[in-house]
Amino acid sequence: MRKTSLATPLLIITILLAVWLPAAETQTGQPSDRAALFKIPFEFRAAGKKIPAGEYWFGFNQAGRLILRQTASGKELELQVLEKIAPPEQPADEPRLVFDEVGDFAPSYTEYFTVYVLSEIWLSAGEGFLIHTTKSAHKEKIITGSPAR
Numbered sequence: 001m002r003k004t005s006l007a008t009p010l011l012i013i014t015i016l017l018a019v020w021l022p023a024a025e026t027q028t029g030q031p032s033d034r035a036a037l038f039k040i041p042f043e044f045r046a047a048g049k050k051i052p053a054g055e056y057w058f059g060f061n062q063a064g065r066l067i068l069r070q071t072a073s074g075k076e077l078e079l080q081v082l083e084k085i086a087p088p089e090q091p092a093d094e095p096r097l098v099f100d101e102v103g104d105f106a107p108s109y110t111e112y113f114t115v116y117v118l119s120e121i122w123l124s125a126g127e128g129f130l131i132h133t134t135k136s137a138h139k140e141k142i143i144t145g146s147p148a149r
Helices: 007-028
Strands: 036-040 044-046 049-051 054-060 066-070 076-078 083-085 096-105 112-124 127-130 139-144
Touching: 036 139, 054 112
Parallel strands: 044 112
Antiparallel strands: 036 054, 044 049, 054 066, 066 076, 083 127, 096 112, 096 139, 112 127
């Protein structure tokens, strides 16, 4: 009677996983360098919702859609990409978010306050996404982040 070693099937499984996992990542288009972490120190608006200040992960979900995820609660919000932005001649070294800083009146029309609207997401130097445009006068505020690994 021939004895079979448990090491042979385990070796085969390990080799298959080593080949399959990177291939699965490529097929979903979700390499790890397509995500970034940001600490946003102010309330902002994105996808028509008010988002509290905090730490956020920006990247892609399993369906390949751009999302933001609040790291503390795990809540996710899908962001509609209006267009992919061509990289500038001098790309930034780190991921960044661009907010449109606009003014608004409180409901009583007696108080004027600043609203930050997320407009661009740059996950890497060459990969930018436009998610909102502001046609009225505004300033830009940029928050830098770090690649999520």
